[in-house]
Amino acid sequence: MAPQPPKKKSKADDVVPNSGDLLKYYRDMLLIRRFEEKAGQMYGMGLIGGFCHLYIGQEAVVVGMQSAITPQDSVITSYRDHGHMLACGMDPGGVMAELTGRIGGLSKGKGGSMHMFSKEKNFYGGHGIVGAQVPLGTGLAFAYKYRGLQNVSLTYMGDGAVNQGQVYESFNMAQLWKLPVIFIIENNRYGMGTSIERASSTTDFFHRGAAHGIPGEAVDGMDVLAVREAGIRAVEHARTKGPIILEMQTYRYRGHSMSDPAKYRQKEEVEKMRTQRDPIENLAKVILEAKHADEAKLKEIDREVKDIASRAAEFAQNSPEPPVEELYTDVLVEAR
Amino acid sequence: MPINVLMPALSPTMTEGKIARWLKAEGDQVKSGQVLCEIETDKATMEVEAVDEGTLAKILVPEGTENVKVNEPIAIIAADGESVSAAASGAPAAAKAAPAAAAPVAAPAVHASPAAVQSADEPDMGETKVMTVREALRDGMAEEMRRDEAVFLMGEEVAEYQGAYKVSQNLLQEFGPRRVVDTPITEQGFAGLAVGAGFMGLKPIVEFMTWNFSMQAIDQIINSAAKTLYMSGGQMGCPIVFRGPNGAASRVAAQHSQCYASWYAHCPGLKVVSPWSAADAKGLIKAAIRDPNPVLILENEILYGTSGPVPVSADYVVPIGKAKIVRPGKDVTITAFSIMVGKALAAAEELAKQGIDAEVIDLRSIRPLDTETIVNSVKKTNRLVSCEEGWPFSGIGSEIGMRMMEECFDWLDAPVKRVHGLDIPLPYAANLEKLALPQAEWIVDAAKSVLYRN
Ligand SMILES: Cc1ncc(C[n+]2csc(CCOP(=O)(O)OP(=O)(O)O)c2C)c(N)n1
Ligand SMILES: [Mg+2]
Numbered sequence: 182m183a184p185q186p187p188k189k190k191s192k193a194d195d196v197v198p199n200s201g202d203l204l205k206y207y208r209d210m211l212l213i214r215r216f217e218e219k220a221g222q223m224y225g226m227g228l229i230g231g232f233c234h235l236y237i238g239q240e241a242v243v244v245g246m247q248s249a250i251t252p253q254d255s256v257i258t259s260y261r262d263h264g265h266m267l268a269c270g271m272d273p274g275g276v277m278a279e280l281t282g283r284i285g286g287l288s289k290g291k292g293g294s295m296h297m298f299s300k301e302k303n304f305y306g307g308h309g310i311v312g313a314q315v316p317l318g319t320g321l322a323f324a325y326k327y328r329g330l331q332n333v334s335l336t337y338m339g340d341g342a343v344n345q346g347q348v349y350e351s352f353n354m355a356q357l358w359k360l361p362v363i364f365i366i367e368n369n370r371y372g373m374g375t376s377i378e379r380a381s382s383t384t385d386f387f388h389r390g391a392a393h394g395i396p397g398e399a400v401d402g403m404d405v406l407a408v409r410e411a412g413i414r415a416v417e418h419a420r421t422k423g424p425i426i427l428e429m430q431t432y433r434y435r436g437h438s439m440s441d442p443a444k445y446r447q448k449e450e451v452e453k454m455r456t457q458r459d460p461i462e463n464l465a466k467v468i469l470e471a472k473h474a475d476e477a478k479l480k481e482i483d484r485e486v487k488d489i490a491s492r493a494a495e496f497a498q499n500s501p502e503p504p505v506e507e508l509y510t511d512v513l514v515e516a517r
Numbered sequence: 518m519p520i521n522v523l524m525p526a527l528s529p530t531m532t533e534g535k536i537a538r539w540l541k542a543e544g545d546q547v548k549s550g551q552v553l554c555e556i557e558t559d560k561a562t563m564e565v566e567a568v569d570e571g572t573l574a575k576i577l578v579p580e581g582t583e584n585v586k587v588n589e590p591i592a593i594i595a596a597d598g599e600s601v602s603a604a605a606s607g608a609p610a611a612a613k614a615a616p617a618a619a620a621p622v623a624a625p626a627v628h629a630s631p632a633a634v635q636s637a638d639e640p641d642m643g644e645t646k647v648m649t650v651r652e653a654l655r656d657g658m659a660e661e662m663r664r665d666e667a668v669f670l671m672g673e674e675v676a677e678y679q680g681a682y683k684v685s686q687n688l689l690q691e692f693g694p695r696r697v698v699d700t701p702i703t704e705q706g707f708a709g710l711a712v713g714a715g716f717m718g719l720k721p722i723v724e725f726m727t728w729n730f731s732m733q734a735i736d737q738i739i740n741s742a743a744k745t746l747y748m749s750g751g752q753m754g755c756p757i758v759f760r761g762p763n764g765a766a767s768r769v770a771a772q773h774s775q776c777y778a779s780w781y782a783h784c785p786g787l788k789v790v791s792p793w794s795a796a797d798a799k800g801l802i803k804a805a806i807r808d809p810n811p812v813l814i815l816e817n818e819i820l821y822g823t824s825g826p827v828p829v830s831a832d833y834v835v836p837i838g839k840a841k842i843v844r845p846g847k848d849v850t851i852t853a854f855s856i857m858v859g860k861a862l863a864a865a866e867e868l869a870k871q872g873i874d875a876e877v878i879d880l881r882s883i884r885p886l887d888t889e890t891i892v893n894s895v896k897k898t899n900r901l902v903s904c905e906e907g908w909p910f911s912g913i914g915s916e917i918g919m920r921m922m923e924e925c926f927d928w929l930d931a932p933v934k935r936v937h938g939l940d941i942p943l944p945y946a947a948n949l950e951k952l953a954l955p956q957a958e959w960i961v962d963a964a965k966s967v968l969y970r971n
Pocket of ligand 1: 261309310311312338339340341342343367369371372373437673702704726730733
């Protein structure tokens with residue numbers, strides 16, 4: 182038996198989101214969706230190069246988790262990172278300009294889609310090597326504990342990454358030293374073209390900390406409110422007891438990257454998720470049914486976020502390429 | 518305003534494609550997310566989804582059309598409420614012109630077709646067939662798998678997906694899942710597992726999706742694969758091949774764009790080869806599989822799609838440790854390997870126009886390095902330029918330069934010059950990336966400088 186998740190209701194559990202909160206989650210998810218659609222379009226125009234991994238379908242995960250933490254808590258993830266950055270409050274123009282490789286980008290155009298960071302927003306990347314961010318995120322938690330801070334580290338990984346050896350080395354140290362880290366497994370059912378069943382001996386990923394005594398919980402990652410509730414419980418656990426695992430059961434609608442024809446899954450499977458489980462449409466239903474807002478209000482939000490995405494795209498196209506001097510900056514810092 | 522649908526770029530290396538099929542007809546309603554058409558790219562057939570909503574007013578490029586350039590208008594969508602007929606007759610030129618930044622999507626222009634030159638030096642290839650480097654690698658593996666039941670292929674996406682870069686296409690179909698094995702994303706685990714299987718006499722081919730990910734497994738490659746023969750006093754070695762694309766591709770940034778030639782060539786107990794031509798790709802992969810030692814093949818993603826004549830004989834094997842003179846000349850020697858060979862040849866063409874006759878040597882094998890061929894060439898030309906894409910510090914050029922000091926110092930009329938990638942992590946920005954990777958012009962300049970012609 183795997184250790185059970187903490188059952189006790191925390192006081193944060195009682196923080197029921199109000200109309201304003203719900204509209205904010207709706208807006209934040211829709212912003213990610215429209216931003217990613219725009220990025221896909223710009224990739225098609227040749228304005229974005231290299232690899233570009235879209236987050237469409239998985240928006241509820243980051244938006245729900247972000248609602249459970251404070252701005253002082255940190256986030257770290259893989260290359261599928263645009264959604265995480267927007268949820269952290271990073272400037273959409275800065276993210277998009279990084280995608281186009283311009284000086285206005287968050288890494289001055291030097292990192293690209295997979296490698297972006299914001300010290301200011303406590304976003305520690307954007308990592309291109311599958312699984313590598315997991316020990317790093319554990320290290321962020323180590324630093325919190327070392328300094329006696331109350332913060333938590335949200336350490337995201339994919340269902341493919343969860344098989345990497347360094348994940349288990351991290352689990353062991355995190356529990357050994359009771360580090361305030363939440364390991365979030367974004368189970369979107371595929372690592373590139375390989376389904377979880379073809380890559381993993383067991384697919385209940387929330388059990389993966391069992392050997393180390395780390396509790397885990399499976400969460401409906403298509404439901405922003407379910408994510409939020411689990412997130413609040415997990416934050417409480419991480420702050421007081423140590424590491425915890427949340428397996429977010431989610432789905433990516435698009436191919437792995439822009440060049441993936443996605444022949445490894447049935448069209449019907451994607452269609453079914455899109456029509457029945459879409460996190461944004463389902464939250465819209467909740468909002469309308471309980472009369473938190475009307476259609477007109479939701480339309481207005483859509484216009485607003487579309488506008489933000491368009492302006493980000495415009496900024497990203499107009500921002501100049503980095504100057505030649507940038508080639509040699511930031512390799513090392515000057516020792517004083 | 519009617520909206521022009523432009524031919525999209527669907528992979529980092531795509532510059533043009535074929536409209537395979539229209540799934541919407543003129544007059545159909547389109548909603549964002551619906552599939553408009555299917556496009557064949559350099560790698561795969563992809564569906565193109567609409568991003569705009571309205572009515573498909575006109576199809577500008579009919580299905581079956583090949584070589585449609587990225588950003589060329591392919592259809593017109595009339596937005597809701599607009600007149601479809603007016604939209605259809607509107608000039609497609611109204612499309613927003615592709616911004617200048619779109620250009621870097623194109624593969625490096627300097628990469629001349631290997632077919633033009635690669636038959637110059639090796640006359641006895643027998644009957645040949647023109648094929649891509651990708652196909653040559655695949656055929657080499659398939660022939661050796663037919664020949665020896667102990668040979669198997671393992672790696673991420675090698676089987677059902679047919680290879681992340683389509684190098685293992687159809688191998689699963691021919692050899693089945695016992696011999697073409699999809700792995701989890703666990704490089705250290707499967708690299709070590711394959712070395713263990715090698716101890717038992719199997720002959721694994723381990724594909725790294727790219728060599729960048731071999732850093733997860735570098736301990737098993739060096740500490741287990743390379744050293745066990747020695748540490749066991751010759752009792753057990755490991756007949757294993759590690760292979761995959763190496764070096765920069767196109768805009769994939771610092772973590773995905775490194776050249777590992779110098780890293781692995783540093784280690785005794787390993788052999789390291791890095792083919793440029795399609796014929797050598799096949800000949801060397803076969804030699805690597807037959808070799809009883811660990812052999813690393815550093816391939817190149819941009820070269821996968823280039824073609825050249827390849828011997829059809831299943832007995833064509835290129836010996837490991839032999840360089841090849843791909844262009845004879847008398848004034849200056851240029852050494853290169855992998856993608857840099859194409860750039861060296863382009864540089865030689867340019868030098869010829871300026872009256873300089875360069876000899877270009879494709880190293881093919883990095884370890885063992887064919888010092889003899891380089892020395893003999895230098896004794897003739899008295900000048901040497903070494904080219905590589907990787908970093909300069911302890912690079913292949915450093916090694917070659919030192920060997921020239923040791924073996925033919927008196928024949929040199931100028932210090933050896935190195936052309937290499939800039940000593941920085943590879944930047945993502947198109948302009949910076951271009952400046953950071955060695956170009957043919959750099960080789961031209963270096964050659965002129967060792968000839969004191971600058
Ligand atoms: C160490 C390493 N191996 C392989 C890759 C190539 N690769 C990039 S993403 C990916 C699939 C990862 O899947 P998953 O962890 O499920 O994340 P998702 O893409 O679904 O978000 C692979 C194999 C890599 N980047 N790093
Ligand atoms: Mg996944």
